[in-house]
Amino acid sequence: MQNHIVLSMKNISKSFPGVRALKDVDFTLRKGEIHALMGENGAGKSTLIKVLTGVYPKDLGQVFLNIDNCLREINVKSPYEAQNLGISTVYQEITLCPNLTVAENMFIGRGSYQTVNWHTMKKRAAEILEKLNIPARATQQLDTCSIAVQQMVAIARAVDMDCKVLILDEPTSSLDEQEVEKLFSLMRDLKSRGVGIIFITHFLEQVYEICDRITVLRNGELVGEYEIKDLPRVQLISKMMGKDLEDVSALQKHKPVAEETDEPPVYEAAGLSSIECSNAFDFKIRKGEVNGFTGLLGSGRSESVRAIFAADRITGGKIRVNGKDIKIRKPKDAMMQGIGYLPEDRKRDGIVEDLSVRENIILALQVMKGFFKPFSRAEAEAFADEYIKLLGIKTPSTDTPIKSLSGGNQQKAILARWLLTNPQYLILDEPTRGIDVGTKVEIQKLVLKLAEEGVSITFISSEIEEMLRTCSRLIVMRDRKIVGELNGEEMTQDNIMHTIAGEA
Amino acid sequence: MGSLFKKLTRSQLAIPLFALFLIVIFNLIRDPEFFSIAIATNNDGNTVLTGNLISIFNGASAVAILSIGMTLITSSCKGQDISVAAMAAIAGSVFVSVLRSNEITIPVILLAFFLSCVVAALFSLFNGVLVAVFKIQPMIATLILFSAGRSIAYWINGGATPTVSSPLLTSIGGFIPGIPIPTPIIIMVVFLILITIVLRLTNLGLYTQVVGISERTAHMNGISPVRIKLIAFIISGVCVATAGCITVCRIGLINHETLLLDAEMDVILSVAIGGNALSGGKFNIYGSVIGAYIIQALTVTLYAMKVPSAAVKAYKAIVIIVIVVFSSPVVKDFVFRTYKKLFKKQAEKEVQAKAA
Numbered sequence: 001m002q003n004h005i006v007l008s009m010k011n012i013s014k015s016f017p018g019v020r021a022l023k024d025v026d027f028t029l030r031k032g033e034i035h036a037l038m039g040e041n042g043a044g045k046s047t048l049i050k051v052l053t054g055v056y057p058k059d060l061g062q063v064f065l066n067i068d069n070c071l072r073e074i075n076v077k078s079p080y081e082a083q084n085l086g087i088s089t090v091y092q093e094i095t096l097c098p099n100l101t102v103a104e105n106m107f108i109g110r111g112s113y114q115t116v117n118w119h120t121m122k123k124r125a126a127e128i129l130e131k132l133n134i135p136a137r138a139t140q141q142l143d144t145c146s147i148a149v150q151q152m153v154a155i156a157r158a159v160d161m162d163c164k165v166l167i168l169d170e171p172t173s174s175l176d177e178q179e180v181e182k183l184f185s186l187m188r189d190l191k192s193r194g195v196g197i198i199f200i201t202h203f204l205e206q207v208y209e210i211c212d213r214i215t216v217l218r219n220g221e222l223v224g225e226y227e228i229k230d231l232p233r234v235q236l237i238s239k240m241m242g243k244d245l246e247d248v249s250a251l252q253k254h255k256p257v258a259e260e261t262d263e264p265p266v267y268e269a270a271g272l273s274s275i276e277c278s279n280a281f282d283f284k285i286r287k288g289e290v291n292g293f294t295g296l297l298g299s300g301r302s303e304s305v306r307a308i309f310a311a312d313r314i315t316g317g318k319i320r321v322n323g324k325d326i327k328i329r330k331p332k333d334a335m336m337q338g339i340g341y342l343p344e345d346r347k348r349d350g351i352v353e354d355l356s357v358r359e360n361i362i363l364a365l366q367v368m369k370g371f372f373k374p375f376s377r378a379e380a381e382a383f384a385d386e387y388i389k390l391l392g393i394k395t396p397s398t399d400t401p402i403k404s405l406s407g408g409n410q411q412k413a414i415l416a417r418w419l420l421t422n423p424q425y426l427i428l429d430e431p432t433r434g435i436d437v438g439t440k441v442e443i444q445k446l447v448l449k450l451a452e453e454g455v456s457i458t459f460i461s462s463e464i465e466e467m468l469r470t471c472s473r474l475i476v477m478r479d480r481k482i483v484g485e486l487n488g489e490e491m492t493q494d495n496i497m498h499t500i501a502g503e504a
Numbered sequence: 505m506g507s508l509f510k511k512l513t514r515s516q517l518a519i520p521l522f523a524l525f526l527i528v529i530f531n532l533i534r535d536p537e538f539f540s541i542a543i544a545t546n547n548d549g550n551t552v553l554t555g556n557l558i559s560i561f562n563g564a565s566a567v568a569i570l571s572i573g574m575t576l577i578t579s580s581c582k583g584q585d586i587s588v589a590a591m592a593a594i595a596g597s598v599f600v601s602v603l604r605s606n607e608i609t610i611p612v613i614l615l616a617f618f619l620s621c622v623v624a625a626l627f628s629l630f631n632g633v634l635v636a637v638f639k640i641q642p643m644i645a646t647l648i649l650f651s652a653g654r655s656i657a658y659w660i661n662g663g664a665t666p667t668v669s670s671p672l673l674t675s676i677g678g679f680i681p682g683i684p685i686p687t688p689i690i691i692m693v694v695f696l697i698l699i700t701i702v703l704r705l706t707n708l709g710l711y712t713q714v715v716g717i718s719e720r721t722a723h724m725n726g727i728s729p730v731r732i733k734l735i736a737f738i739i740s741g742v743c744v745a746t747a748g749c750i751t752v753c754r755i756g757l758i759n760h761e762t763l764l765l766d767a768e769m770d771v772i773l774s775v776a777i778g779g780n781a782l783s784g785g786k787f788n789i790y791g792s793v794i795g796a797y798i799i800q801a802l803t804v805t806l807y808a809m810k811v812p813s814a815a816v817k818a819y820k821a822i823v824i825i826v827i828v829v830f831s832s833p834v835v836k837d838f839v840f841r842t843y844k845k846l847f848k849k850q851a852e853k854e855v856q857a858k859a860a
Contacts, residue, residue, distance in 0.1 A: 335726050341724065363710075
């Protein structure tokens with residue numbers, strides 16, 4: 001029995017100033033299993049992984065690793081040491097060098113500093129690529145591969161280091177379905193070779209598709225370890241959120257369709273196009289309406305809403321806000337018309353990572369107020385406090401740099417930024433991507449509440465269920481064109497699929 | 505006590521203040537008289553303050569003023585302007601050429617200063633356009649004026665190094681009759697107050713940092729990165745003109761070859777010592793100013809120790825290495841961890857004592 005265990009973590013505790021990140025957490029990984037590590041944002045998943053890989057020192061507890069078929073206590077001090085012990089991590093963001101070849105990426109920075117034998121390196125890389133069935137050539141420059149293949153190269157690199165434990169931290173969040181499938185077959189292959197895989201993801205379907213076992217964390221504490229077949233989805237969600245089952249299922253309700261009135265639409269565009277969105281389109285949204293753009297990744301959903309906010313250079317179109325002709329040429333024009341935009345790429349377009357939560361929250365309102373009218377410290381503090389309470393943002397203080405918050409809390413802070421501007425029209429582009437189930441539900445609730453208060457909302461999500469739950473009208477896109485519009489009863493998963501596929 | 509320590513170590517000003525403190529302590533031990541300030545009468549018959557402290561503050565004025573503009577450029581553009589000293593030579597030349605073609609009165613001086621500000625701002629704007637609009641790396645973009653600046657200054661006064669002398673200029677570069685503090689110090693203080701007011705009354709600080717940290721986020725929140733960068737360069741231009749004119753007044757002539765020679769590196773160093781990342785983002789103007797004073801204090805200390813002037817730079821380099829290494833995140837993290845280890849037990853005891 002002992003031999004089947006490849007990694008065992010016992011009573012791990014870790015505190016940060018003011019926060020207890022992990023408390024007495026146990027974690028066991030067996031040989032040849034795919035083990036999902038689940039939990040909301042701030043549950044302690046990342047901290048546990050970082051303790052394991054030596055990024056953070058642990059406060060208390062022991063880590064055992066199977067070395068030559070017996071468990072030895074290890075004390076990892078750096079990710080480099082972890083790699084040498086056979087614990088490899090592949091992160092969500094690819095950490096390879098895009099302008100080197102696949103082979104170079106696989107072997108770079110590996111132990112010895114002796115001269116490189118390019119020939120052997122290429123041959124070896126080609127072998128591994130073939131063995132793992134990765135569709136890439138060893139001599140190909142990495143950035144000419146798709147994201148999924150790059151991700152796989154990162155895994156190949158990790159695996160070749162005699163890896164016993166492979167940690168995959170949200171590897172699928174930027175992949176489309178086919179790419180995910182490829183990744184999964186690679187994971188199954190590794191599993192059959194006896195590698196223990198820790199899989200972190202927010203996609204429940206993927207967990208049920210590929211994992212054998214689930215460990216759930218909540219607020220830094222272990223909730224339990226479960227066989228996948230013993231834990232239905234709803235129970236998993238309730239364990240992660242610590243909420244009752246009824247509460248979760250109660251969320252599954254539609255919002256009534258906004259009625260047609262004589263009032264002019266809040267926002268109306270005719271023939272709108274931008275440099276990123278060259279197919280001109282018409283669009284309108286009424287007061288209190290929630291609609292959504294749907295389509296596959298790359299179908300032009302984001303580009304369309306970015307055109308509405310004038311985030312890319314506008315090349316044409318007429319815009320009416322509340323029935324008045326308006327020119328929106330840059331984001332500030334849109335903001336001044338009461339339009340807010342929560343961007344898809346939180347890290348690059350959303351947060352200002354080194355600045356405080358407070359500064360991040362007041363940013364948009366501050367810009368609208370003007371360059372020569374800064375808020376006083378007290379005003380800013382009051383705004384930040386109000387919204388931290390309102391949205392339940394978990395942060396030690398308003399002065400904490402936003403980058404030290406978890407993803408979901410960062411997203412809430414950006415949401416707070418736009419709510420603070422009191423928008424009449426809010427565009428939420430993938431507001432729930434990469435954040436935990438609990439916060440996802442909270443954000444959906446918030447969307448519905450805002451709509452009831454009369455805010456118009458455009459909602460984009462990769463999860464169709466989420467869209468069906470929140471939107472009363474769906475605009476379907478394919479190949480950068482609007483190919484259909486679904487209202488009320490027509491909105492079913494089937495219908496959407498058919499419309500995307502172009503079959504009536 | 506714990507939280508105060510934490511606040512201090514986290515503050516950007518911790519290292520520069522600590523370095524300054526060390527220099528002060530070192531000097532006090534070496535020679536308790538080092539910081540004494542004496543009252544003397546100078547050649548013009550003014551009662552003035554003299555002493556090392558005065559000469560530190562006086563000597564650092566130009567670099568301190570330049571470091572204000574450099575901080576803004578560094579923060580917003582993620583790079584440095586290496587042409588500030590050469591541009592100061594241009595500004596100084598303009599200043600002198602206006603003064604020489606007129607009778608030197610206060611309005612003429614003001615006009616000359618204003619014109620040199622305009623010229624310096626335009627040249628700086630040229631850098632700014634290259635950096636902000638054409639997205640050329642700051643060091644490459646400003647390399648143009650770094651090499652061409654002093655030649656342009658040479659043309660302005662027809663290749664000569666003319667002198668200007670007037671009691672009015674002496675009072676700007678030296679002392680105003682009746683005021684014992686050197687005028688450059690006063691100008692520096694006024695400048696610092698002005699920039700503080702600007703930072704308080706506008707969002708310049710916030711916008712600059714946002715642009716420096718993430719241009720894309722800035723754009724998505726209605727801030728124009730190009731405009732903010734250009735503003736930084738224009739402000740830097742005014743700083744350049746001020747520094748250039750002060751230096752001209754101090755030495756009474758314009759020498760386009762030697763005016764503020766190599767000052768740009770001291771300025772960049774001030775910004776770095778002040779705890780500002782040279783890769784942009786968060787900044788603290790006061791840190792840079794303190795940095796400028798640290799560099800000058802070092803120089804004065806070394807001279808007071810009778811270190812030959814040719815060797816001063818080597819000694820300075822050693823101290824600066826120490827400061828820069830100490831302010832690196834690696835060392836900071838180490839200090840913080842050690843502190844935590846040392847005081848953890850004590851803190852636990854305190855908690856227990858409270859509980860009891």
